[in-house]
Amino acid sequence: MPTIRKAPTKSSGPSTLRESPAPPPSPQTLRADARRNRERLLAAASEAFAEHGATASMDDVAKRAKVGIGTLYRHFPTRESLLAATVEDGLLVFADRDWSRPSGSSADALGRFLEALAAHASTYRGLAASLGVVLASGTPGCHAASATGERLLKSAQAEGSVDRHADFGDVVCMATAIALATQQTPSDPERAKRLVRMFVDGLRARAKVSSSPASKKQRERRRH
Amino acid sequence: MPTIRKAPTKSSGPSTLRESPAPPPSPQTLRADARRNRERLLAAASEAFAEHGATASMDDVAKRAKVGIGTLYRHFPTRESLLAATVEDGLLVFADRDWSRPSGSSADALGRFLEALAAHASTYRGLAASLGVVLASGTPGCHAASATGERLLKSAQAEGSVDRHADFGDVVCMATAIALATQQTPSDPERAKRLVRMFVDGLRARAKVSSSPASKKQRERRRH
DNA sequence: CTCGTAAACGGAGGCAGCCTCCGGTTGTAT
DNA sequence: ATACAACCGGAGGCTGCCTCCGTTTACGAG
Numbered sequence: 001m002p003t004i005r006k007a008p009t010k011s012s013g014p015s016t017l018r019e020s021p022a023p024p025p026s027p028q029t030l031r032a033d034a035r036r037n038r039e040r041l042l043a044a045a046s047e048a049f050a051e052h053g054a055t056a057s058m059d060d061v062a063k064r065a066k067v068g069i070g071t072l073y074r075h076f077p078t079r080e081s082l083l084a085a086t087v088e089d090g091l092l093v094f095a096d097r098d099w100s101r102p103s104g105s106s107a108d109a110l111g112r113f114l115e116a117l118a119a120h121a122s123t124y125r126g127l128a129a130s131l132g133v134v135l136a137s138g139t140p141g142c143h144a145a146s147a148t149g150e151r152l153l154k155s156a157q158a159e160g161s162v163d164r165h166a167d168f169g170d171v172v173c174m175a176t177a178i179a180l181a182t183q184q185t186p187s188d189p190e191r192a193k194r195l196v197r198m199f200v201d202g203l204r205a206r207a208k209v210s211s212s213p214a215s216k217k218q219r220e221r222r223r224h
Numbered sequence: 225m226p227t228i229r230k231a232p233t234k235s236s237g238p239s240t241l242r243e244s245p246a247p248p249p250s251p252q253t254l255r256a257d258a259r260r261n262r263e264r265l266l267a268a269a270s271e272a273f274a275e276h277g278a279t280a281s282m283d284d285v286a287k288r289a290k291v292g293i294g295t296l297y298r299h300f301p302t303r304e305s306l307l308a309a310t311v312e313d314g315l316l317v318f319a320d321r322d323w324s325r326p327s328g329s330s331a332d333a334l335g336r337f338l339e340a341l342a343a344h345a346s347t348y349r350g351l352a353a354s355l356g357v358v359l360a361s362g363t364p365g366c367h368a369a370s371a372t373g374e375r376l377l378k379s380a381q382a383e384g385s386v387d388r389h390a391d392f393g394d395v396v397c398m399a400t401a402i403a404l405a406t407q408q409t410p411s412d413p414e415r416a417k418r419l420v421r422m423f424v425d426g427l428r429a430r431a432k433v434s435s436s437p438a439s440k441k442q443r444e445r446r447r448h
Numbered sequence: 449c450t451c452g453t454a455a456a457c458g459g460a461g462g463c464a465g466c467c468t469c470c471g472g473t474t475g476t477a478t
Numbered sequence: 479a480t481a482c483a484a485c486c487g488g489a490g491g492c493t494g495c496c497t498c499c500g501t502t503t504a505c506g507a508g
Contacts, residue, residue, distance in 0.1 A: 031475060031484060057465060068487030073467065129353070132408040163422075169409065170419060176408070177401030177419075184356040184400070185393060195394060198387070202426030255504060258456060281494060292458030297496065 038075050040065040045086050054083060054126035080130055084137040087123060091141030094120060095148045106156035107207075111200040113152050114175055117145075118192055121179035128179035135172060146172075163206035174199050262299050264289040269310050277349035278307060304354050308361040311347060315365030318344060319372045330380035331431075335424040337376050338399050341369075342416055345403035352403035359396065370396075387430030398423050 030038065044064035048056040058079065062072040076082035094116065099109040121128040135142050149168055156162040178199070182192040254262065268288035272280035282303065286296040300306035318340065323333040345352040359366050373392055380386040402423070406416040 033475065034485060037486085058467085059465065062487090069467080070469085070487050071485080074485075077467095079466095129404075129408075132405075165418070166422070169412065170415060170422075173402075173405040173409065173415060174419060177398070177405035180404050181397035181401035185397060188393070191394065191397065194389070195398065198390070198394075198426035198430060199423060200426070201429035202422035202424070205425040205429045206422065255455060257504070261457085282496085283494065286458090293496080294458050294498085295456075298456075301496095303495095 034075075037065070037067055037071055041067060041072055041075055041082075042085060045082050049083070049086060049124040049127075054079075054124045054130060058082075080133045081137060083124075083127065083130055084134045084139055084142070087120075087127070087134065088139050088141040090120065090123065091139075091145045095141065095144035099148070099152060105161045106152065106159045107161040107200060107204055110152045110156045110162065110171075110203075111196060113149055114171060114200065115193060115196045117149070117172075117175040118178045118182075118196060121176055122183055122192075125183060128176050128183060131176045131179070132172070161207055162203045165206070166203055258299075261289070261291055261295055264291060265296055265299055265306075266309060269306050273307070273310060273348040273351075278303075278351045278354060282306075304357045305361060307348075307351065307354055308358045308363055308366070311344075311351070311358065312363050312365040314344065314347065315363075315369045319365065319368035323372075323376060329385045330376065330383045331385040331424060331428055334376045334380045334386065334395075334427075335420065337373055338395060338424065339417060339420045341373070341396075341399040342403045342406075342420060345400050346407055346416075349407060352400045352407065355400040355403070356396070381431075385431055386427045389430065390427055 028035075041061065044067075045056075045061050048061045048064055052060070058072060059069055061082070062069040065072070072082075076085060097116075099113050100106075101108065121131045127134075135146065146168070149171060153162065153166070153168055153171060157164050157166075178192055178195045181195065182189075185191070252259075265285065268291075269280075269285045272285045272288055276284070282296060283293055285306070286293040289296070296306075300309060321340075323337050324330075325332065345355045351358075359370065370392070373395060377386065377390070377392050377395060381388050381390075399420075402416055402419045406412075406419070409415075
């Protein structure tokens with residue numbers, strides 16, 4: 001039932017131009033009942049997403065949590081924010097893992113990270129499609145994971161084992177791309193690994209090339 | 225009452241068990257009015273997809289074509305079939321293009337093909353997400369494009385400039401994935417090209433490695 | 449030209465999901 | 479005990495999907 005979902009289209013009628021779309025839901029200073037409901041919602045969401053993929057019905061999530069739909073939207077104004085909160089814990093342990101190995105280059109570590117990230121993006125069917133938005137949602141877990149990845153990339157580049165022109169955005173792109181691609185054709189579960197390895201090999205190959213004087217066109221591509 | 229999903233269940237009394245869900249709409253033996261409507265639908269769809277992306281409302285398409293919604297669904301039972309028909313022509317010219325160059329290896333040709341395919345998958349915003357389904361829809365254009373790609377890959381592999389373990393599925397996966405990922409973060413329009421290039425470099429690198437005796441771990445990754 | 453028939457049309461209607469809004473409820477500080 | 483801000487909950491309005499079936503129309507035979 002691959003019903004494609006639509007963007008949240010703000011129609012018109014600017015009754016009250018909300019300049020702050022919403023005060024950030026909250027940290028930990030919630031009233032007791034609110035915190036309780038938040039927990040239930042997260043648990044319910046986790047269940048629903050696991051069962052129906054990232055497009056599970058919001059109403060269903062609220063129902064599972066035995067909570068009004070209004071409550072859900074107050075805690076998590078968008079589907080993405082709910083997704084982000086759901087994977088937050090996973091991201092945190094993810095960021096804290098030690099990716100280096102006694103033997104092996106930094107490029108290898110980056111490869112392992114990339115592979116794990118792609119796997120992580122497949123936690124729920126359809127998660128990958130939102131991973132970009134999720135990672136940009138600015139939760140501690142997202143920051144931590146990004147920081148870790150960036151560190152790995154930088155160090156591999158410093159070591160010279162990875163192309164200096166790649167930026168972390170490319171890596172994230174690639175991870176989500178691979179996750180996306182493989183979950184579209186789940187026939188071959190090895191494909192993800194194969195693709196990751198090819199990508200990392202590509203990074204390596206360019207690392208060698210980039211020290212030759214031939215490539216000068218690519219210098220100006222530095223921004224972000 | 226958690227009746228969540230309703231299948232399209234024939235209500236009751238299975239008078240005629242439809243084994244073929246629907247006879248394939250038709251080739252060119254349509255009644256005059258039918259053919260006319262088909263054309264209008266395609267034009268309308270093209271417009272709507274261009275404007276709203278691949279998730280444009282079906283009702284809107286019908287309305288633009290000045291045709292009942294029922295007519296739309298008779299001609300194109302699913303959104304994907306409509307998408308496929310919409311890009312059909314493009315795929316045909318795509319398949320017929322000459323990808324080789326006087327100078328340059330077959331791997332280069334494959335790279336150009338891949339890049340173009342990724343670009344093609346971005347014809348409409350959101351097209352890439354369905355490209356897998358679309359390519360599997362079996363229209364002449366899809367067959368032609370697949371055949372062309374497969375030929376390029378095979379010949380690059382025969383020439384030894386590309387890893388023999390990659391299959392065409394990998395290539396399609398990567399093209400759609402790159403298109404998908406990059407259109408999620410359209411900040412850097414150069415990213416798609418960079419990623420494609422890295423991927424092709426990866427294919428090349430493995431081509432070299434695969435003949436050395438050092439890699440034994442990669443041997444068993446032979447299937448399909 | 450006239451019919452008869454199958455092919456094609458079209459849109460009402462039922463359903464699901466999204467999200468807002470606001471009257472009612474409840475935790476908590478004093 | 480009281481007050482009030484924070485929070486709850488779900489009805490309701492809206493959009494989009496897709497089926498079903500009565501009506502219209504093309505077109506081949508006579």
